[in-house]
Amino acid sequence: MKSLLKKKLGIVIADDHAMLRESLAALLGTQKDFQVLGKASNGNEAVKLVEEHQPEVLVLDLMMPETDGFEVLRMLDRSGSQVKSVVLTGSESQMDYVQVVRMGGRGLVLKGDDPTKLFQAIRTVANGELAFSDELAHRVLTTMAAEHKQEASGMARLSDRERQVAYLVSRGLKNKDIGAEMGISENTVKRHLQSIFGKTGARDRLELAVMALQEISRAA
Numbered sequence: 001m002k003s004l005l006k007k008k009l010g011i012v013i014a015d016d017h018a019m020l021r022e023s024l025a026a027l028l029g030t031q032k033d034f035q036v037l038g039k040a041s042n043g044n045e046a047v048k049l050v051e052e053h054q055p056e057v058l059v060l061d062l063m064m065p066e067t068d069g070f071e072v073l074r075m076l077d078r079s080g081s082q083v084k085s086v087v088l089t090g091s092e093s094q095m096d097y098v099q100v101v102r103m104g105g106r107g108l109v110l111k112g113d114d115p116t117k118l119f120q121a122i123r124t125v126a127n128g129e130l131a132f133s134d135e136l137a138h139r140v141l142t143t144m145a146a147e148h149k150q151e152a153s154g155m156a157r158l159s160d161r162e163r164q165v166a167y168l169v170s171r172g173l174k175n176k177d178i179g180a181e182m183g184i185s186e187n188t189v190k191r192h193l194q195s196i197f198g199k200t201g202a203r204d205r206l207e208l209a210v211m212a213l214q215e216i217s218r219a220a
Contacts, residue, residue: 008035009126010055014046014072015088016064024059024088027115034122043067047075050083056126059118060105062089062096073103084125088118094139101140101206107131129174130205137172141209154200155215162199165192169205170212 011034015021021039028034038049044067050058058076062069073085086107087100100108107121107130121131130137158166161182168178175189182189193205202208 010037011057012038012049012055013059014040015061016041043072046072057122058083058085060085060087077104086121098140098143157199162196166212170209
């Protein structure tokens with residue numbers, strides 16, 4: 001019977017403000033599919049807790065003492081950690097947002113947002129997708145595509161169907177929405193993406209989105 005139970009998403013929280021940290025833990029604890037595995041008050045603690053507990057998701061504040069959120073993302077990337085990071089920030093700097101994405105953050109939620117946005121972002125990144133608002137995703141990806149110097153030659157190897165999937169990814173659509181747009185199942189979308197990653201060499205949806213936006217800008 002236990003094997004039929006859905007595994008909870010393991011989460012580590014990192015924020016230097018004790019009240020916010022405890023409030024976040026209590027808030028996430030209201031969700032039946034979440035389990036808070038650890039709470040860190042600084043970046044060094046965050047990295048240690050991720051290594052110790054191997055959570056699916058890290059909810060990370062950017063501005064912390066000793067080691068800030070940017071450095072945490074760098075350290076996790078260098079270590080090959082599979083944790084998906086959702087940055088929770090009060091920053092309104094677009095460059096901060098771009099840096100978050102560059103360093104491996106896969107979701108961003110503003111501290112003034114409704115809690116449901118944080119819940120949704122955690123579930124989204126745990127599913128291997130990106131969790132940014134439509135406007136923010138467009139701004140960040142456009143900035144990165146403009147700065148990206150690597151040729152997107154891998155896109156030329158895609159079939160028309162795969163190219164369509166890649167363009168929809170660059171618009172920030174989730175697998176389910178891509179399927180609805182193209183009239184195919186979500187599983188078929190996933191199979192297309194596996195093929196696309198193999199042909200283009202893109203490591204994840206973010207790199208694929210940058211490649212697709214590059215090609216769109218060149219064709220314009």
